[in-house]
Amino acid sequence: THQWRGIIEEYRDRLPVSDSTPVVTLREGGTPLVPAQVLSERTGCDVHLKVEGANPTGSFKDRGMTMAISKAKEEGAKAVICASTGNTSASAAAYAVRAGMVSAVLVPQGKIALGKMGQALVHGAKILQVDGNFDDCLTLARALSDNYPVALVNSVNPVRIEGQKTASFEIVDMLGDAPDIHVLPVGNAGNITAYWKGYKEYAADGVAERTPRMWGFQASGSAPIVRGEVVKDPSTIATAIRIGNPASWKYALEARDESGGFIDEVTDREILRAYRLLAAQEGVFVEPASAASVAGLLKAAEQGKVDPGQRIVCTVTGNGLKDPDWAVAGAPQPVTVPVDAATAAERLGLA
Numbered sequence: 001t002h003q004w005r006g007i008i009e010e011y012r013d014r015l016p017v018s019d020s021t022p023v024v025t026l027r028e029g030g031t032p033l034v035p036a037q038v039l040s041e042r043t044g045c046d047v048h049l050k051v052e053g054a055n056p057t058g059s060f061k062d063r064g065m066t067m068a069i070s071k072a073k074e075e076g077a078k079a080v081i082c083a084s085t086g087n088t089s090a091s092a093a094a095y096a097v098r099a100g101m102v103s104a105v106l107v108p109q110g111k112i113a114l115g116k117m118g119q120a121l122v123h124g125a126k127i128l129q130v131d132g133n134f135d136d137c138l139t140l141a142r143a144l145s146d147n148y149p150v151a152l153v154n155s156v157n158p159v160r161i162e163g164q165k166t167a168s169f170e171i172v173d174m175l176g177d178a179p180d181i182h183v184l185p186v187g188n189a190g191n192i193t194a195y196w197k198g199y200k201e202y203a204a205d206g207v208a209e210r211t212p213r214m215w216g217f218q219a220s221g222s223a224p225i226v227r228g229e230v231v232k233d234p235s236t237i238a239t240a241i242r243i244g245n246p247a248s249w250k251y252a253l254e255a256r257d258e259s260g261g262f263i264d265e266v267t268d269r270e271i272l273r274a275y276r277l278l279a280a281q282e283g284v285f286v287e288p289a290s291a292a293s294v295a296g297l298l299k300a301a302e303q304g305k306v307d308p309g310q311r312i313v314c315t316v317t318g319n320g321l322k323d324p325d326w327a328v329a330g331a332p333q334p335v336t337v338p339v340d341a342a343t344a345a346e347r348l349g350l351a
């Protein structure tokens with residue numbers, strides 16, 4: 001009888017919904033906040049992981065999508081569209097099914113992880129692979145929603161941000177107050193915008209006593225905010241954050257400056273190191289883009305920017321199963337054995 005009801009029912013009074021809003025939900029949110037032992041030891045801090053890969057479609061996008069699709073349904077939309085590096089499209093496709101709507105997704109050709117493409121396909125989305133990058137896809141999605149009967153569900157839609165801010169509420173509800181530092185990967189910059197909004201709202205209403213410093217990390221080959229200029233041809237193995245002109249750029253700067261935080265970059269090598277550490281030492285399998293937050297924390301610690309004794313939350317945004325190529329690549333091939341206990345025991349180093 002006691003199931004988490006999804007973010008709209010759990011935080012109804014803090015979201016722009018009314019009694020006449022049809023709630024389209026897969027019971028998203030309520031994700032684990034996992035103490036990170038190895039990261040805590042390395043930094044001398046109390047580090048927690050907000051594991052957003054535990055959402056119904058495997059990423060934080062579900063928090064925003066339950067809002068976007070519910071509001072689109074309330075407004076009578078029959079079809080939704082988004083540009084995506086893969087997770088938004090997976091989420092939009094699933095929630096559109098729940099709402100009885102058609103979904104159309106625009107993805108950069110050859111640059112989305114196989115698992116995410118599989119999700120959009122199996123949920124019956126109409127998929128167009130665009131001969132361009134994510135920024136081109138978003139331009140196209142805006143043009144289509146401006147001129148045709150289809151609702152845009154990217155995070156430029158403000159109700160997406162409203163839904164995503166609930167992750168901050170959950171963290172404060174769990175810890176009793178905001179952490180000292182919150183660390184996030186940054187792509188289109190919707191999520192850092194949303195978390196900051198959530199923390200500010202809880203502090204303004206006295207639910208939290210403080211707000212955290214917001215630390216954001218972009219991939220080095222896709223770091224327009226760090227560089228202070230649009231990146232024309234963004235590159236990184238973390239395809240989810242391969243974005244050269246973030247839509248919420250301005251709000252990311254606000255989150256950074258108002259909170260006294262910073263936005264920096266991490267290399268693909270640093271991302272993969274954090275990706276492997278999370279899986280091999282914390283037991284948490286995330287997709288490469290998600291590991292950018294942890295890579296950033298470790299980099300900051302090495303630079304002496306992390307004072308010990310602080311409480312830190314790193315959001316890990318998406319499930320590792322979405323993009324398993326990097327788990328398999330470079331790993332030793334498992335050995336094959338006959339059905340024989342002695343041989344198996346020997347190969348396992350037990351005998």
Ligand code: F0G
Binds near residue numbers: 191
């Ligand atoms: N991590 C993952 C796994 C993502 O999918 C994204 C964004 C981000 C981090 C960055 O979040 O854009 O709010 O700064 N993915 C979008 C998509 C762009 O289309 O799925 P952001």
